[in-house]
Amino acid sequence: MIWRRGAGKNGGRGGCGGGPLARLRHPPGGRDARIMLFAQLLDRTGTGVWGASCVLFFTFVAGLDGRRLGLLLGAAGVAGIAGSPLAGHLAARFPARTLLIGCHLLRLAAVGALLLFTRFEVLLLLVAVTSLGDRAAKMLEMLFATRAAGEQRGTYQALSRSVANAGYALGAGLAAIGLAVGTREAYQVLILGNALSFVLAAALVWRTGEQRAQDADPGKPGEAGEPGRSAAANPWRDRGYLRFVLLDIPLCLDDSILGVGLPLWLIEHTDAPHAVVPAFLIVNTVLVVVLQMTVSARVGQPRQAAGAARLYGLTLLGCCVLLALTPEHGAWAATIALLAAAVLVTAAELLRSVSSWELAVSLAPREARASYLGVAGMSQSIQKSAGPVLLTGAVMVAGPAGWLVLGTAVAGVSVAQRHFALRRLDALPSAEAADTGPAASRAATGGGGARVS
Secondary structure (H helix, E strand, O other): OOOOOOOOOOOOOOOOOOOHHHHHHOOOOHHHHHHHHHHHHHHHHHHHHHHHHHHHHHHHHOOOOHHHHHHHHHHHHHHHHHHHHHHHHHHOOOOHHHHHHHHHHHHHHHHHHOOOOOOHHHHHHHHHHHHHHHHHHHHHHHHHHHHHOHHHHHHHHHHHHHHHHHHHHHHHHHHHHHHHHOOHHHHHHHHHHHHHHHHHHHHHHHOOOOOOOOOOOOOOOOOOOOOOOOOOOOHHHOHHHHHHHHHHOHHHOHHHHHHHHHHHHHHHHOOOOHHHHHHHHHHHHHHHHHHHHHHHHOOOOHHHHHHHHHHHHHHHHHHHHHHHHOOOOOHHHHHHHHHHHHHHHHHHHHHHHHHHHHHHHHOOOHHHHHHHHHHHOHHHHHHHHHHHHHHHHHHHHHOHHHHHHHHHHHHHHHHHHHHHHHHHHHOOHHHHHHHHOHHHHHHHOOOOOOOOO
16 A cells, blocks of 8 residues: 655646645635635634633533533534435535525524523524534535535545634634633623624625536436436435445544543543643644645545545554553653654544545435435534544543554444445446546556555
8 A cells, every 4th residue: 555646746636736825726616616715714713712612601601510511512413413414405406505505594593592592401402503504514515515626626625624624723712812711701702703703604605606516417327326327316225325424434533532532531541731632632733734635635536535444444543552552650651642642543534534525425426416425424423423422431431442442443444444435436337437537547647646555
């Protein structure tokens, strides 16, 4: 399994020629894509503000205890699972641009209502609606990218993730100012800041044009469709695609390991100083912003994405082994091991972001992408709900052995994902065309990243 950079400038279909700033000025998709990326930056900045302050808001302002706070956040996670398939279902029938604006306005109303209501039952409904709109918006942004960026969707995804991480970091920094003040009014200002981000994002999306779906001809198979597949393809009846989504759930666990696993392991099982915990997010943010374009340049084809899925599992296994071997005593040794684990889990995240994205698109029939991508988006939502429970209820309880079992299981799933993805691609005539098209030809002559296998 070898990655090498070709001699060409564009890197094939997912090529990322030029630096990130140059790509942001001229992203795949042109003017509309540039506006959408700016909208995402504002949206994620507001989300970063809220994400860094919501727990403290619900605790100190709304007066929730730990049990009710856990129920509140759990309800948000469950509601988020429905957001992606619902958006996909609607996007197959209505303009995606209009739906995305609606998602921003829905979240604006729900977040704004937090300033008026403090009853637990109402808060439960508001956070559920916010989470539903959040996951739906992310799915619609993904659909926008597949339509606007076309064959360069890998490059767009890299830019999108870099912009999103920059927004999260900026939002967390702004939240820190309000949290330092700590008054009720300061929390209200933070909520207003998040609400403002939705207003501005909706206004920017309004300035874009509706991206036309490049549907396949009725008599031809979709990009990853089967011969004779009709335009009414239903992802809920496509066992092969549902298997991909099911296997993709544990291949998103890097998110919970970074946000829950590393901090709790540091606090409960090592002598490392608690001040190291923010460094995990800093390491993650910096590496994603700096390296996402480079990684995406090497995973521009469906088969490369399948190989990256397997590499994800091996990388996460390495992270879990390192956590299992982290010494309980000795602050310096534990700190170094945990920071190294943060680097590995970030590397896994970089691989997951491009492999999951590319396979979700490539394994879906072109004429039914909206509904298929909606179902694919469930994997990350389910992981966000189940991942923390898995880590705190099983892995942490089992200690080092829990990490070893988790890493081995994820590595096994990643091998299975690659196997089934390649088998599905091999069975589809269009997959062969994808590998012999212009992008693949450039890769074969040194114009793009070599195949990951």
